[in-house]
Amino acid sequence: ELKVEQNPLFLSMQEGKNYTIYCNYSTTSDRLYWYRQDPGKSLESLFVLLSNGAVKQEGRLMASLDTKARLSTLHITAAVHDLSATYFCAVDMSTGTASKLTFGTGTRLQVTL
Amino acid sequence: DTGVSQDPRHKITKRGQNVTFRCDPISEHNRLYWYRQTLGQGPEFLTYFQNEAQLEKSRLLSDRFSAERPKGSFSTLEIQRTEQGDSAMYLCASSFYRGLNEKLFFGSGTQLSVL
Numbered sequence: 001e002l003k004v005e006q007n008p009l010f011l012s013m014q015e016g017k018n019y020t021i022y023c024n025y026s027t028t029s030d031r032l033y034w035y036r037q038d039p040g041k042s043l044e045s046l047f048v049l050l051s052n053g054a055v056k057q058e059g060r061l062m063a064s065l066d067t068k069a070r071l072s073t074l075h076i077t078a079a080v081h082d083l084s085a086t087y088f089c090a091v092d093m094s095t096g097t098a099s100k101l102t103f104g105t106g107t108r109l110q111v112t113l
Numbered sequence: 114d115t116g117v118s119q120d121p122r123h124k125i126t127k128r129g130q131n132v133t134f135r136c137d138p139i140s141e142h143n144r145l146y147w148y149r150q151t152l153g154q155g156p157e158f159l160t161y162f163q164n165e166a167q168l169e170k171s172r173l174l175s176d177r178f179s180a181e182r183p184k185g186s187f188s189t190l191e192i193q194r195t196e197q198g199d200s201a202m203y204l205c206a207s208s209f210y211r212g213l214n215e216k217l218f219f220g221s222g223t224q225l226s227v228l
Contacts (some may be wrong), residue, residue: 004155035219036189041118043156043204043219099146099208099215100169103155 002027004091006104014112017063021107023072023089031092032072033101034063036085041086046074079111115139117220119205125226126195133191134223138207145188146206146217147180149173156204162188163210197228 014049051066148156164185
């Protein structure tokens with residue numbers, strides 16, 4: 001059974017600081033997603049990582065994928081309060097048909113002034 | 114609004130009652146997914162449709178659960194004889210499948226509370 005683990009589960013950081021969220025998964029997969037969820041809101045797709053060594057950046061967020069280590073990271077640069085949310089990684093275990101995603105438990109990020 | 118729409122947003126029911134949720138996907142999306150999310154956890158895959166065909170169901174989907182997508186447009190998820198363990202957020206997502214780079218768009222969910 002695929003397990004997806006994120007750490008930390010909760011992160012409180014000051015504005016302007018940098019930090020990394022880690023996502024480890026237990027079975028080989030070449031597709032990994034990062035989502036953001038605000039309280040009571042939808043999941044918003046941030047990144048789709050499709051191959052080993054893939055790196056994507058959007059604003060203050062950068063995601064990378066190491067399929068050999070079964071590890072993805074979400075790096076936050078110079079955090080701002082608007083980034084406060086819960087971040088999920090999700091691994092796609094489908095074989096080219098459905099996007100049957102297995103999500104991690106999420107990392108709740110709180111950015112303080 | 115062109116996003117994924119779910120109705121109702123909240124549903125409170127008594128144990129043993131039946132409930133039905135509706136999902137309207139983004140127009141022309143050929144795939145529709147149902148996920149369930151409990152407090153403090155990530156969403157869990159329940160089932161998906163390609164057009165009107167239900168192609169896969171998770172073992173989490175007991176025989177009390179049934180989903181339909183008539184005509185390949187909106188979908189309904191029905192839970193019969195609800196149990197307290199069914200309390201969760203039920204999320205719908207849709208996509209236009211084009212291969213590996215499939216991007217799911219999620220709705221805001223239906224929060225179910227079973228008393």
